[in-house]
Amino acid sequence: MKRAEIRARLDEWRREGRFEPRCDSWLAGFDEDFSRLLGAEGWIGLTWGPEYGGHGRGFAERFVLTEELLRAGAPVAGHWIADRQIGPAVARLGTEELRRHILPRIAAGEARFCLGMSEPDAGSDLASVRTRATRVDGGWALHGQKVWSSNAHRATHAYVLARTSDGTKRHEGLTEFVLDLDQPGVTVRRIPDLRGPGHFCEVFLDGATVPDAWVLGTVGNGWTQVTEQLSFERGGPERVLSTYPLLRLMLDSGGGPRLGELVARLTALRALGRQVAARMDAGEAPIAAAATLKLLGNRFEVDVIEAARELTRAGVGAAAWPRFAAMLADAQLSAPGFSLRGGTTEVLGVVVARSALEGAR
Numbered sequence: 001m002k003r004a005e006i007r008a009r010l011d012e013w014r015r016e017g018r019f020e021p022r023c024d025s026w027l028a029g030f031d032e033d034f035s036r037l038l039g040a041e042g043w044i045g046l047t048w049g050p051e052y053g054g055h056g057r058g059f060a061e062r063f064v065l066t067e068e069l070l071r072a073g074a075p076v077a078g079h080w081i082a083d084r085q086i087g088p089a090v091a092r093l094g095t096e097e098l099r100r101h102i103l104p105r106i107a108a109g110e111a112r113f114c115l116g117m118s119e120p121d122a123g124s125d126l127a128s129v130r131t132r133a134t135r136v137d138g139g140w141a142l143h144g145q146k147v148w149s150s151n152a153h154r155a156t157h158a159y160v161l162a163r164t165s166d167g168t169k170r171h172e173g174l175t176e177f178v179l180d181l182d183q184p185g186v187t188v189r190r191i192p193d194l195r196g197p198g199h200f201c202e203v204f205l206d207g208a209t210v211p212d213a214w215v216l217g218t219v220g221n222g223w224t225q226v227t228e229q230l231s232f233e234r235g236g237p238e239r240v241l242s243t244y245p246l247l248r249l250m251l252d253s254g255g256g257p258r259l260g261e262l263v264a265r266l267t268a269l270r271a272l273g274r275q276v277a278a279r280m281d282a283g284e285a286p287i288a289a290a291a292t293l294k295l296l297g298n299r300f301e302v303d304v305i306e307a308a309r310e311l312t313r314a315g316v317g318a319a320a321w322p323r324f325a326a327m328l329a330d331a332q333l334s335a336p337g338f339s340l341r342g343g344t345t346e347v348l349g350v351v352v353a354r355s356a357l358e359g360a361r
């Protein structure tokens with residue numbers, strides 16, 4: 001897949017009015033029709049096999065495609081989580097029945113996933129999850145509460161991390177499930193954010209069921225599996241490019257004393273992102289490298305906003321550039337979440353430092 005061809009296609013769609021570029025488009029830009037359009041184009045499910053509706057390409061190729069989608073500010077939130085981490089997790093760990101059911105639907109842009117990891121008392125400390133799965137005939141019944149599940153109100157399915165037994169250690173006894181949200185026992189409530197009603201939701205589970213075939217991987221092995229999955233969640237270009245459309249406006253207009261520094265940092269971050277993708281293609285789950293990318297990438301995303309604000313404060317006319325003020329304001333409303341979602345700065349620092357210490361031993 002050639003970068004220039006992707007760019008040309010996206011330009012065409014933008015000119016046709018199929019989307020308006022925005023910052024944070026992978027979380028805030030939710031457009032089911034656009035996800036279906038990308039599915040029809042063959043741009044979802046790149047990393048899994050054609051027998052499951054995918055395209056048999058690697059993470060390195062997906063890296064190029066996702067970079068271009070983010071650079072364009074295209075509304076990709078509808079399929080992002082499914083394409084980035086749940087699809088690959090199902091391809092690696094799911095039963096044949098689950099693969100055949102869900103992967104083609106994700107690749108078509110029809111199955112939309114939310115992430116049910118966090119709970120009111122389990123965020124950074126994910127091993128504290130209290131949502132419980134109990135045995136029922138042919139599967140499991142889920143009871144508990146998830147919170148901050150982005151776009152759950154528009155999702156068809158959820159990934160749920162739940163406790164299936166009480167191990168002697170907290171990290172034992174966790175299991176990963178794929179849950180069909182269209183059933184009794186599921187209640188989704190939206191949580192307002194700075195914009196008012198946004199993507200945040202809480203999900204209440206009161207006896208919702210999951211068949212055995214929809215368990216991901218091994219019962220009780222959820223901690224190891226979710227830790228690996230986090231490298232897919234943290235290691236992509238969306239942890240660097242959430243504010244790229246704003247940087248693009250500054251570049252196009254030639255404005256700002258900090259542009260050189262920002263572009264230099266972006267070049268280094270992209271090199272790291274490509275390394276992470278190559279290691280995923282080699283079958284690794286590069287946990288520390290992905291944490292490094294997110295840690296440094298989030299700082300970069302916020303610094304782009306700060307540089308844009310400096311321009312408006314310096315009165316260089318930036319406020320008059322088309323779309324600049326609106327895009328800056330929108331980016332500012334997303335920014336508080338950058339360093340929290342997918343692991344906070346402090347927690348990522350712990351992951352990186354621990355890995356360095358282990359390497360030094």
Ligand SMILES: Cc1cc2nc3c(=O)[nH]c(=O)nc-3n(C[C@H](O)[C@H](O)[C@H](O)COP(=O)(O)OP(=O)(O)OC[C@H]3O[C@@H](n4cnc5c(N)ncnc54)[C@H](O)[C@@H]3O)c2cc1C
Nearest residue numbers: 115116117118123124148149150337340341342343344346
């Ligand atoms: C925009 C956004 C989207 C999100 N989407 C989802 C989603 O779709 N699904 C989902 O499950 N969750 C989602 N989350 C939740 C997110 O994963 C959690 O907010 C995050 O893991 C932090 O957990 P917490 O909010 O409970 O904070 P806490 O874990 O309570 O942390 C509070 C503070 O303590 C610090 N801290 C905690 N532990 C340590 C430590 N060991 N060492 C040093 N400092 C520490 C943290 O860095 C933080 O500053 C989203 C969050 C945001 C902001």
